[in-house]
Amino acid sequence: QVQLQESGPGLVKPSQTLSLSCAVSGGSISTGTYYWSWIRQPAGSGLEWMGRISTSGNTNYNPSLKSRLTISMDTSKDQLSLKLTSVSAADTAVYYCARGRATGRSHDFWGQGTLVTVSS
């Protein structure tokens, strides 16, 4: 059973960089027909797909975030990373990492999520 666990600071100041990690266990992030996404959810709102990285390291980003977002992976640690620059209050949300099926783009395993608040 694949398990994902997000970690990172819960509070980030405006204009700074938000950095999160996602540890994957129960499977390697560099094998299989999967990809790994970051998805966020502002309080009381719906889900927003942010971007993804494939097992080969190729990335795709939501155009609305592309200029500020970097997703990377460390295969030696089975870990994903997210960096979002120049954050504002609008970036306050619960951030999830999730495994996506290469065909169809559904996400079958999710982390429990981590709340990030952007505030001075």
Next chain:
Amino acid sequence: QSALTQPASVSGSPGQSITISCSGSFSDVGGYNFVSWYQQHPGKAPKLMIYDVTNRPSGVSNRFSGSKSAYTASLTISGLQAEDEAYYYCSSYTDRSTYVVFGGGTKLTVL
């Protein structure tokens, strides 16, 4: 504004069946058989309930079923139980650069 349109809320009594709709366009729901549905209880991560329009992951009750007609996908829950009370989100493959799109979510209340 979400790319996919869902009703804000639906309700039903225990034992009844309900259906949640998810409307999109030719670029997503209408053009591909890659609609998925997620259940989210308060404070919890979403859980995949249906993928590729009609398929249930292992462990998901067969009370949950999915379908699609033209640009609208549907999630049907039969034999409603109290534990089904949650938010439900649809999602779809899209050929737009947004890659994956979600609906705004539907709150299911079990009366």
